[in-house]
Amino acid sequence: xxxxxxxxxxxxxxxxxxxxxxxxxxxxxxxxxxxxxxxxxxxxxxxxxxxxxxxxxxxxxxxxxxxxxxxxxxxxxxxxxxxxxxxxxxxxxxxxxxxxxxxxxxxxxxxxxxxxxxxxxxxxxxxxxxxxxxxxxxxxxxxxxxxxxxxxxxxxxxxxxxxxxxxxxxxxxxxxxxxxxxxxxxxxxxxxxxxxxxxxxxxxxxxxxxxxxxxxxxxxxxxxxxxxxxxxxxxxxxxxxxxxxxxxxxxxxxxxxxxxxxxxxxxxxxxxxxxxxxxxxxxxxxxxxxxxxxxxxxxxxxxxxxxxxxxxxxxxxxxxxxxxxxxxxxxxxxxxxxxxxxxxxxxxxxxxxxxxxxxxxxxxxxxxxxxxxxxxxxxxxxxxxxxxxxxxxxxxxxxxxxxxxxxxxxxxxxxxxxxxxxxxxxxxxxxxxxxxxxxxxxxxxxxxxxxxxxx
Amino acid sequence: xxxxxxxxxxxxxxxxxxxxxxxxxxxxxxxxxxxxxxxxxxxxxxxxxxxxxxxxxxxxxxxxxxxxxxxxxxxxxxxxxxxxxxxxxxxxxxxxxxxxxxxxxxxxxxxxxxxxxxxxxxxxxxxxxxxxxxxxxxxxxxxxxxxxxxxxxxxxxxxxxxxxxxxxxxxxxxxxxxxxxxxxxxxxxxxxxxxxxxxxxxxxxxxxxxxxxxxxxxxxxxxxxxxxxxxxxxxxxxxxxxxxxxxxxxxxxxxxxxxxxxxxxxxxxxxxxxxxxxxxxxxxxxxxxxxxxxxxxxxxxxxxxxxxxxxxxxxxxxxxxxxxxxxxxxxxxxxxxxxxxxxxxxxxxxxxxxxxxxxxxxxxxxxxxxxxxxxxxxxxxxxxxxxxxxxxxxxxxxxxxxxxxxxxxxxxxxxxxxxxxxxxxxxxxxxxxxxxxxxxxxxxxxxxxxxxxxxxxxxxxxxxxxxxxxxxxxxxxxxxxxxxxxxxxxxxxxxxxxxxxxxxxxxxxxxxxxxxxxxxxxx
Numbered sequence: 013x014x015x016x017x018x019x020x021x022x023x024x025x026x027x028x029x030x031x032x033x034x035x036x037x038x039x040x041x042x043x044x045x046x047x048x049x050x051x052x053x054x055x056x057x058x059x060x061x062x063x064x065x066x067x068x069x070x071x072x073x074x075x076x077x078x079x080x081x082x083x084x085x086x087x088x089x090x091x092x093x094x095x096x097x098x099x100x101x102x103x104x105x106x107x108x109x110x111x112x113x114x115x116x117x118x119x120x121x122x123x124x125x126x127x128x129x130x131x132x133x134x135x136x137x138x139x140x141x142x143x144x145x146x147x148x149x150x151x152x153x154x155x156x157x158x159x160x161x162x163x164x165x166x167x168x169x170x171x172x173x174x175x176x177x178x179x180x181x182x183x184x185x186x187x188x189x190x191x192x193x194x195x196x197x198x199x200x201x202x203x204x205x206x207x208x209x210x211x212x213x214x215x216x217x218x219x220x221x222x223x224x225x226x227x228x229x230x231x232x233x234x235x236x237x238x239x240x241x242x243x244x245x246x247x248x249x250x251x252x253x254x255x256x257x258x259x260x261x262x263x264x265x266x267x268x269x270x271x272x273x274x275x276x277x278x279x280x281x282x283x284x285x286x287x288x289x290x291x292x293x294x295x296x297x298x299x300x301x302x303x304x305x306x307x308x309x310x311x312x313x314x315x316x317x318x319x320x321x322x323x324x325x326x327x328x329x330x331x332x333x334x335x336x337x338x339x340x341x342x343x344x345x346x347x348x349x350x351x352x353x354x355x356x357x358x359x360x361x362x363x364x365x366x367x368x369x370x371x372x373x374x375x376x377x378x379x380x381x382x383x384x385x386x387x388x389x390x391x392x393x394x395x396x397x398x399x400x401x402x403x404x405x406x407x408x409x410x411x412x413x414x415x416x417x418x419x420x421x422x423x424x425x426x427x428x429x430x431x432x433x434x435x436x437x438x439x440x441x442x443x444x445x446x447x448x449x450x451x452x453x454x455x456x457x458x459x460x461x462x463x464x465x466x467x
Numbered sequence: 468x469x470x471x472x473x474x475x476x477x478x479x480x481x482x483x484x485x486x487x488x489x490x491x492x493x494x495x496x497x498x499x500x501x502x503x504x505x506x507x508x509x510x511x512x513x514x515x516x517x518x519x520x521x522x523x524x525x526x527x528x529x530x531x532x533x534x535x536x537x538x539x540x541x542x543x544x545x546x547x548x549x550x551x552x553x554x555x556x557x558x559x560x561x562x563x564x565x566x567x568x569x570x571x572x573x574x575x576x577x578x579x580x581x582x583x584x585x586x587x588x589x590x591x592x593x594x595x596x597x598x599x600x601x602x603x604x605x606x607x608x609x610x611x612x613x614x615x616x617x618x619x620x621x622x623x624x625x626x627x628x629x630x631x632x633x634x635x636x637x638x639x640x641x642x643x644x645x646x647x648x649x650x651x652x653x654x655x656x657x658x659x660x661x662x663x664x665x666x667x668x669x670x671x672x673x674x675x676x677x678x679x680x681x682x683x684x685x686x687x688x689x690x691x692x693x694x695x696x697x698x699x700x701x702x703x704x705x706x707x708x709x710x711x712x713x714x715x716x717x718x719x720x721x722x723x724x725x726x727x728x729x730x731x732x733x734x735x736x737x738x739x740x741x742x743x744x745x746x747x748x749x750x751x752x753x754x755x756x757x758x759x760x761x762x763x764x765x766x767x768x769x770x771x772x773x774x775x776x777x778x779x780x781x782x783x784x785x786x787x788x789x790x791x792x793x794x795x796x797x798x799x800x801x802x803x804x805x806x807x808x809x810x811x812x813x814x815x816x817x818x819x820x821x822x823x824x825x826x827x828x829x830x831x832x833x834x835x836x837x838x839x840x841x842x843x844x845x846x847x848x849x850x851x852x853x854x855x856x857x858x859x860x861x862x863x864x865x866x867x868x869x870x871x872x873x874x875x876x877x878x879x880x881x882x883x884x885x886x887x888x889x890x891x892x893x894x895x896x897x898x899x900x901x902x903x904x905x906x907x908x909x910x911x912x913x914x915x916x917x918x919x920x921x922x923x924x925x926x927x928x929x930x931x932x933x934x935x936x937x938x939x940x941x942x943x944x945x946x947x948x949x950x951x952x953x954x955x956x957x958x959x960x961x962x963x964x965x966x967x968x969x970x971x972x973x974x975x976x977x978x979x980x981x982x983x984x985x986x987x988x989x990x
Contacts (some may be wrong), residue, residue: 013848015579015768017934018855026862026935030880035854038861038880039748041717046753051846055619058845061581068839071612072590073604076598085595088826095518097550099587102772104659105564106557109578111772111911113560118965122773123562125553129508131983135540144774150826158674180826183809187792187822191645191676234531253518264533278826287586287594288606289827290631291776304980310774315976318961318969327976333634333670334917338679343670346632348765350772357553360507366516372523379527387944397531415599418689426597433810448520 013058026052027417061372072215078286080421082454084381086401086445087230087426088178088256089289090281091454092370093449098283098357112310112349115421116325117317122349123324126312129356136261136359137275138268139297144310144326149256149278150181153224155189155308156252158275160222161194162306162341163250168221172249173227174212175199176229178256179431192222201432203405203441205396207235209341213243220249222274227253227267228260230431231443232401241271250274257296258282259447260399262371268299275299283354293351307333308342359388368389370448374400378446381455385444388459390466394441403428407466409444417461424458500968504555508984511542517549540986553961559967560773561911567941571884571914571926572665572713574743574765579843582768582836591835592914600806606831607804611796613838614780617761620849621742622752622783627791629829633740636760636779637671637707639824640794643758644705644734645675646790653732655704661690661731663714663918668707668738677704684920688714688886692723699731708736710754712744713883713918714875715860715884715926725755734758734787741928742766744857744883747850750884757784763830778833789819794828855931856883857886859938863927866942870949874921883930889923893955898923901952903970906963908944 023035032038037046059067078091086092092222102108106121113119113126126144133142146152155170171194173182182236189196197215202208207229213308216223221243228234237253253267255277267275279293280286296309304311305328313327333340348357362370378400386393390407404425406413411427428441446455513834528534535782541851544552561568586592594603614626627643630636642657650657658672659913661682669679685691692707705727720726725735729986737751737759743766745751751759763769763778783791794808796921797815806828807815844852857880864885868876872890875881902912902925914926927945929938951959963969 013844013851015577015843015932016848016855017853017932017937018858022935023855023858026858030858030861030865032861032880035858038854038857039717041719041879041882042745042749043722044721046722046749048748048750050852051850052619052747052750055616056842056845058848059842061843061961064839064842065581065585065766067842068585068609068835069588071605071608072585072588074608075590075594076602077593078587078595078598079589079593081602083595085597087597091593095546097517097546101550101553101557103583104554104557106560106562106585107553107773108770109563109575110560110773111568111570111573111575111771115561115902115906115912116971117903117963117968118559118561118911119773120967121558124504124559125504125554125773127982127984131508133539134983147776148634148825148827151631151635151824164650176824180823180848184825187642187824190822191642191977192674195675198787234533237645261535263535263541264530264537268536268537283568285592286595287592288594288603288831290825290830291778291832292827304982311978311980311982314981315972317971321968323968323971325971325973326975327973327980327982330977332666334666337666338669338671338673340666340670340673342632343638343667343674344632345665345667346777348776349774350770351776353553353773357549359541360511360544360552361517361546361549362541363511363516364513364539364541366518366520366543367539369516369520369523369542370518373520373527376524376526379529382529385529397529397530397533399530415601418599418602423595423602430597433808440915 021229025134026374037231069120079257082422082457084425084444085423087431087443088278089286090257090445090447091286091449092281092447094283094285094358095361098354100231101357102354107353108350113326116323120323123312125353127314127324129352130312132356132359133295134297136258136266137297138194139275139299142295142297142416143307144312145352146296146309146344147348148290148292150184152276152294152296153181153254154184157185157222158308159274159308160250160252163303164221168219169193170195170197170220171218172223172296173198175201176231177254178230181254185452199437203394203438205394207233209236209240216244216247216249218247220247222250222252224252224254227255228399231403232331232398233395234397237267237270237272252276257400259371259374262367263375263399273299279355283333283358284351291348291351293348293355309344310347319330348380373448377450378402380452381446384455384459388462388466391462400447401443404442404444405438406442409439413465416465420461422458422461468635502555504552504980504982508542511544513542514536515543515545517544517546525753555675566909567929567937568911569913569927569929570592570911571928572740573914574870574928576768576930578768578770578934579840582839585839586832586835591831606805607796607806609834609838610828611798611804613834614796617780617782617842617871620746621782622750623758624785625779625783625788625791627783628795629824630779630781630791631825631830632761632777633665633760633779634671635824636781637667637672639781640736640758640760641671641675642821643787644717647787648704650819655702657703657806657892660702661697661708663712663920664707664709665713665738665740672707682706688716689718690720690724692720695724696727699727701732703731703733705734705736707736709741711882713743715881716875717882717885721754729755741883744853747846747855748853757787763833763837768840769833769836776830776833778830785786791822792822792824793820825836844979852931859929859931859933860885862938863929867945870946884926884928886921887925888921890917896955896959897927898960901948903962904948904951905944906957907965908948910944
């Protein structure tokens with residue numbers, strides 16, 4: 013077996029050193045009845061690199077890759093161009109095959125990267141401090157809700173979710189809340205040109221620990237975060253802003269500067285590919301430093317070594333499970349280190365200038381697409397405002413149209429019926445995302461196909 | 468014995484008559500290939516970019532008046548500067564690619580490069596999680612094929628694939644237990660966890676709303692079955708047990724433990740962090756386990772990546788299967804693999820699901836890598852994996868127990884990791900000192916001060932991907948630093964000497980946290 017260096021001679025020499033007659037003697041503590049005598053039946057035996065690669069390639073060919081289609085899906089996962097050097101750097105063995113940097117003397121590469129990453133995220137979000145990453149946007153969202161509960165010292169149990177929060181994020185929050193006795197106040201999404209900020213504000217009361225608002229929201233609209241923040245703060249509640257498209261923050265004001273107390277989101281757009289949903293990159297930041305010790309997850313901080321040289325370490329770990337056990341702020345252990353590196357590298361390549369250009373190019377193409385598609389008979393644009401994703405209302409069932417168009421290698425968008433099953437009123441809604449990878453020809457292809465199918 | 472190689476040659480030993488020379492300070496702070504690297508914020512500029520993008524054009528603005536007005540503060544670098552910045556940083560890291568990485572319980576084994584290649588195939592890397600199901604049949608087949616292997620290897624009934632890492636999987640398993648108990652109207656409040664458990668276990672149980680109580684251990688380093696039985700009762704929802712446990716020992720009484728817990732109406736959660744010691748040799752399902760997460764980054768070699776991403780599928784017993792979270796995949800009799808989500812759960816008789824752990828389908832990029840690893844080994848190779856892992860650990864245990872105290876060495880062989888204590892060290896020398904000296908010998912330290920039940924614990928896990936020569940050199944190094952620790956060698960206190968950094972001031976880092984760069988530091 014190509015990954016196993018021991019030879020049979022080694023094995024027998026080592027058993028001699030140990031003083032064991034055979035390998036089974038080392039498994040003596042396993043009760044005889046539970047010990048398997050041979051390989052598990054019905055499973056294939058070992059295979060060569062060539063044949064495994066062939067098998068996996070065959071499976072991969074059964075999928076329609078985004079780059080082989082006219083592609084318009086978003087809803088929390090976006091197709092962006094990732095510079096070649098990003099993948100090169102994350103494949104360096106010193107990053108790829110390192111462990112969590114608990115031994116800082118020989119992990120400064122990862123630690124300095126995390127310090128840079130935390131700074132980039134904090135600045136992008138308009139916050140004081142970001143952590144070293146969470147699993148993904150949806151779990152970061154739940155962790156933010158749990159943190160708001162800690163800030164309220166368990167005295168406030170109500171969590172107000174915007175109806176335009178990504179439904180999977182809302183479902184994760186609802187799932188976890190079932191077990192912590194938080195009361196989740198949700199609302200069905202409504203198909204209006206602007207988000208119903210006033211309706212949301214009306215649901216905040218003195219028992220509310222936090223309000224969770226997505227920005228831009230699941231329909232691509234832009235809620236007035238400053239207004240919601242003010243209303244939340246009036247009632248002593250925290251505003252949690254959720255962002256699923258970090259590229260947008262190159263064009264629109266940051267949630268932190270608009271008053272959000274905790275900002276969380278999905279970082280996949282920067283440096284991390286679509287990968288059918290994971291691994292992704294959860295981002296987590298707090299606007300005010302006073303909340304740092306309530307945060308979940310790893311934090312990297314600056315310090316000096318015994319020789320006076322600057323260096324970095326994981327710090328404030330008394331919040332974490334390996335120190336605090338059942339009193340920890342979260343049970344999280346592993347984060348998304350390598351995805352954080354990909355984000356860090358991609359963001360470094362972009363820089364301020366590149367991020368702003370990337371954002372404006374996304375917005376320009378989205379405006380072009382929205383205008384072109386809205387000209388198709390039977391198609392209406394819902395949004396007043398948007399960044400790179402908007403909702404179309406079709407004269408027809410959006411989900412079946414999406415399915416039909418795959419025949420022409422068009423991935424037309426995400427139907428609202430897919431996101432909100434059981435809400436019949438949304439069945440004509442189609443969420444369309446446009447990025448710098450979308451061409452004007454792609455838009456024309458989609459427009460013509462919709463013209464045909466809606467005729 | 469234990470010569471670094473057959474000829475006895477040691478790298479770095481000067482040839483007789485030539486004096487080794489320590490040099491003067493350098494102007495740059497660099498020392499030849501050991502290169503210092505500033506922070507991005509000290510070398511980058513807001514006007515520099517390494518990506519060619521069009522100039523923004525005057526045109527439509529539909530941002531609703533929410534335009535960003537102030538600078539963000541994100542410096543950029545050109546591509547050559549970027550590649551150099553991160554390449555220089557990378558060289559300050561230890562990694563499996565550089566040498567043996569003996570972190571007990573963390574399972575730092577070789578990461579096969581085929582798996583990296585496979586994960587990057589466009590049909591896996593470049594598909595969106597919400598594409599119509601007909602365009603992602605191959606991705607669903609990967610999930611289903613891996614699920615099938617995990618079920619067969621563990622002898623369980625089903626598997627929840629979506630948890631994002633081990634601790635997330637623990638949470639998933641405990642929530643399944645809670646959902647199953649609630650379904651029978653049985654509110655229980657306590658989860659029992661051994662003192663030797665990973666910190667995630669009690670944290671998970673608390674996060675799921677349970678009170679955590681300790682399970683006592685016996686002098687053999689295993690669960691005290693009688694004490695456990697005495698504590699079981701109608702308030703105990705279940706136990707969380709790591710097997711093999713964190714002392715590197717197999718819980719001989721596992722089946723009896725499971726039977727007792729079941730009899731008392733509770734469930735058995737097994738922390739699968741150490742599954743790599745028994746894969747292909749023992750099936751946890753045969754030991755009465757109800758739920759167990761599998762760290763794909765441990766047992767099935769997906770890269771640790773400097774702290775993630777992980778992946779933590781949870782295998783479930785028949786009793787817990789109905790409560791597993793959405794989404795999951797199911798293969799119907801016609802061979803087609805389906806994606807089961809909230810909307811079609813009824814079709815697949817899965818309406819009792821406790822909810823959703825994450826937005827999408829789990830760590831697809833880890834599934835492809837783990838499946839490639841499993842297919843490469845096959846049923847026969849996986850059995851060899853655990854045998855070699857256990858053989859390597861016992862070789863280390865028995866090669867060093869004359870110099871290092873092995874607190875449970877008397878009770879028989881260890882499994883995949885060898886546990887030592889600091890007994891016998893000179894008074895002012897600690898496990899930490901020994902570990903830092905090991906850095907100078909060119910190794911990442913072993914897991915230290917864990918498990919908590921052993922004083923100054925050192926948990927050494929070599930894994931199966933080390934050669935005998937690599938083990939021999941490691942044994943030589945560990946023996947040497949252990950002898951220095953016993954002799955009270957004062958120079959240990961300031962180790963490491965040859966790493967990119969000396970010991971870092973962690974107290975200062977925590978007392979006055981600096982968690983982001985401040986531009987005011989630029990002169």
